[in-house]
Amino acid sequence: MVSFGQSSGVIDRVPLSALAPKSLFLTRPSMMQYTATREELLETAGELFANVASGVLKVRVTKTYPLVEAVKAHTDLEVGYAGNPMGSYTEEQILPASFIVPVPSTIYPIVGAAIMLK
Incomplete structure (x- = not known):
């Protein structure tokens, strides 16, 4: 399992014993x-934007604000839409399904880990 980014929030604890039977591991790049x-930052940002422009990565814009509402935009970003973080890319499938199995946020992490172990 991989946890990407702060925008998704803190993940719940996952007992390592649940991962051991299949030698699974957790990582937080x-x-x-x-x-x-x-230079490396600019190169990787360029690759990211190229992938967005080519359609490899899909960006879903859920809300836009006029410039006069910049304060409201920042406030909404800080509160994260009451538990649904703006900029959360964990909802989108970026890789083929054979590489990623999304676990709905309504499933407790240990249950998700147990499902992946089956």
């Missing part, structure tokens, strides 16, 4: 490990 220099 950090962008800073892959973009140590400004």
Whole structure:
């Protein structure tokens, strides 16, 4: 299982014993490990935007604000729409289904881990 980004919030605890039977592991990549220099950051940002432009990655815009509502936009971003974080990309399938199995937020993490172990 992989946890990407702060916008998704803190994940619940998952007992490591639930992952052991199939040698599964948890990881939390950090962008800073892959973009140590400004040049690397610009290169990876360029790749990201190219993938968005080509349709490889789909961006879903759920809300837009006129510039005069910038304060409201920031407030909404901070409160994260009451538990539904803006910018949360965990809802979108970016890789083929053979690589990612989305677990609905209504499923308790340990249950999701147990399902993946079957």
